[in-house]
Amino acid sequence: MPNNQHLARSSLTITLAVWKALFLREALSRIFSGRAAWFWLLAEPVIGIVFLIIIFTVIRMRVVGGMDIAIWLTLGMLGFFMFQRTAMQVMNAIGANRVLLAYRQVKLIDTLIARAVLEGFLMIFISYILLAGLSLFGYSVMPDDPLLMGGAFFGLWCTGIGFGLIASVVITLIPGLKKVVKFTLGPMKILSGVIFPISSMPPQIREWLMLNPVAHALEAIRLGFSPYYHAVPELSVIYIFICALVTVFFGLALHRRFALRLVAK
Amino acid sequence: MIIVNDVYKRYKTEREENDWVLQGVNLIIPSNVNVALIGKNGAGKSTLMSIIGGVDQPNKGYVERRCRVSWSMGFGGGLQGELTGRQNAKFVCRVHGHENDIQERLASIQEFSGIGEAFDRPVKSYSAGMKSRLQFGMSLAFDFDVYLSDEVTSTGDLSFRKKVADAFKKLADHSSLIMVSHDEATLKDFCTAGILMLDGKAHWFDKIDDALNAYKKGMSK
Numbered sequence: 001m002p003n004n005q006h007l008a009r010s011s012l013t014i015t016l017a018v019w020k021a022l023f024l025r026e027a028l029s030r031i032f033s034g035r036a037a038w039f040w041l042l043a044e045p046v047i048g049i050v051f052l053i054i055i056f057t058v059i060r061m062r063v064v065g066g067m068d069i070a071i072w073l074t075l076g077m078l079g080f081f082m083f084q085r086t087a088m089q090v091m092n093a094i095g096a097n098r099v100l101l102a103y104r105q106v107k108l109i110d111t112l113i114a115r116a117v118l119e120g121f122l123m124i125f126i127s128y129i130l131l132a133g134l135s136l137f138g139y140s141v142m143p144d145d146p147l148l149m150g151g152a153f154f155g156l157w158c159t160g161i162g163f164g165l166i167a168s169v170v171i172t173l174i175p176g177l178k179k180v181v182k183f184t185l186g187p188m189k190i191l192s193g194v195i196f197p198i199s200s201m202p203p204q205i206r207e208w209l210m211l212n213p214v215a216h217a218l219e220a221i222r223l224g225f226s227p228y229y230h231a232v233p234e235l236s237v238i239y240i241f242i243c244a245l246v247t248v249f250f251g252l253a254l255h256r257r258f259a260l261r262l263v264a265k
Numbered sequence: 266m267i268i269v270n271d272v273y274k275r276y277k278t279e280r281e282e283n284d285w286v287l288q289g290v291n292l293i294i295p296s297n298v299n300v301a302l303i304g305k306n307g308a309g310k311s312t313l314m315s316i317i318g319g320v321d322q323p324n325k326g327y328v329e330r331r332c333r334v335s336w337s338m339g340f341g342g343g344l345q346g347e348l349t350g351r352q353n354a355k356f357v358c359r360v361h362g363h364e365n366d367i368q369e370r371l372a373s374i375q376e377f378s379g380i381g382e383a384f385d386r387p388v389k390s391y392s393a394g395m396k397s398r399l400q401f402g403m404s405l406a407f408d409f410d411v412y413l414s415d416e417v418t419s420t421g422d423l424s425f426r427k428k429v430a431d432a433f434k435k436l437a438d439h440s441s442l443i444m445v446s447h448d449e450a451t452l453k454d455f456c457t458a459g460i461l462m463l464d465g466k467a468h469w470f471d472k473i474d475d476a477l478n479a480y481k482k483g484m485s486k
């Protein structure tokens with residue numbers, strides 16, 4: 001009897017089925033909703049990076065810390081997008097998926113997890129395409145230490161999830177703060193050393209800038225790409241993961257604490 | 266059987282705490298009777314429905330579902346506007362663990378809803394009636410013991426109502442319906458028993474006519 005079998009679904013089976021359903025649904029609406037949504041998904045980071053490369057070429061900056069400027073910028077932007085896009089997607093998941101809570105199998109946190117996983121996949125895909133594109137222009141795109149580079153990307157993804165989890169609770173409970181969160185992410189790009197090298201800053205300022213886990217991760221990505229890169233001396237990979245762990249834990253705790261208020265209309 | 270035990274519920278708004286919507290609702294709803302949920306606007310019908318459906322949580326008390334209960338079908342609830350009817354249906358099939366026979370389920374949903382080619386158009390282009398057709402089609406594709414309908418039938422046309430009524434007659438031996446509606450004829454068509462919501466409490470009536478009479482008496486006061 002298929003019915004009885006269905007009755008006995010365990011919590012884990014239900015959750016896995018929900019994650020799969022949500023993931024496929026998110027992928028569908030992210031990639032195919034709107035005209036050429038899949039194109040803009042890829043074009044947005046590409047245009048951003050190419051634009052910066054052109055500006056830096058015009059001001060005749062060719063090398064940063066022993067690394068070609070195009071590679072330096074691309075790695076920094078990709079890493080930053082990994083953080084920012086994951087954070088934004090997770091942050092906005094509650095508002096976008098509220099209708100789906102009509103099915104009691106779907107919990108709020110499931111929708112956030114599905115979005116985070118999808119964004120991670122998309123960013124890996126986009127990174128491969130961008131690096132493949134650069135190799136067509138004659139750049140060497142094979143990372144020297146793929147483990148360090150991949151680890152730093154993973155750290156950025158986790159930190160993005162943590163940031164998104166916390167921000168999702170904050171903007172749902174206090175809707176006015178959404179704008180504040182959005183414009184903190186703007187300066188974050190500069191402060192994380194995507195456009196200006198942090199290693200060129202004086203140590204007193206550097207000390208403060210390196211409190212930001214994203215800055216650590218971006219430097220780790222570049223160091224993982226080329227061992228000859230002059231990374232910031234304060235660089236610590238462990239610090240990225242400590243920050244990720246703390247923010248994810250805190251975000252989950254907030255979700256648990258305010259579970260009822262987040263769902264309530 | 267659904268057991269509602271001493272359920273209290275109130276909604277919080279930004280500044281103040283509102284009055285209690287439900288104040289100690291006690292009910293035992295058997296799963297072989299079609300039940301109408303009646304009461305005036307704001308009496309807590311939809312609140313009770315969403316608590317029974319497991320979507321909203323009571324402030325106090327609990328609900329025990331000793332059978333398989335559908336989600337609460339309300340105004341376009343649970344449908345994502347930018348996705349097509351088919352994509353929405355697929356999502357619901359997956360959530361309910363029907364990955365293997367998804368094609369058959371989709372076929373039955375499309376057939377029951379009878380919206381034809383619109384099944385492959387975005388839900389946001391649907392009329393209210395088409396939405397409720399799709400919602401009923403989706404929930405009838407699964408073998409629930411109790412179906413929750415919150416005013417869904419009221420947007421359907423005659424042929425659709427007949428279709429739904431026939432479907433529930435066919436299911437009568439093992440499934441039932443709990444429905445909210447303000448249309449007396451619909452309620453009498455579908456239901457045999459009634460629950461009257463009054464002052465945050467629920468009153469059970471074995472006969473729908475008694476429930477409607479009590480409701481009218483309360484109105485004329």
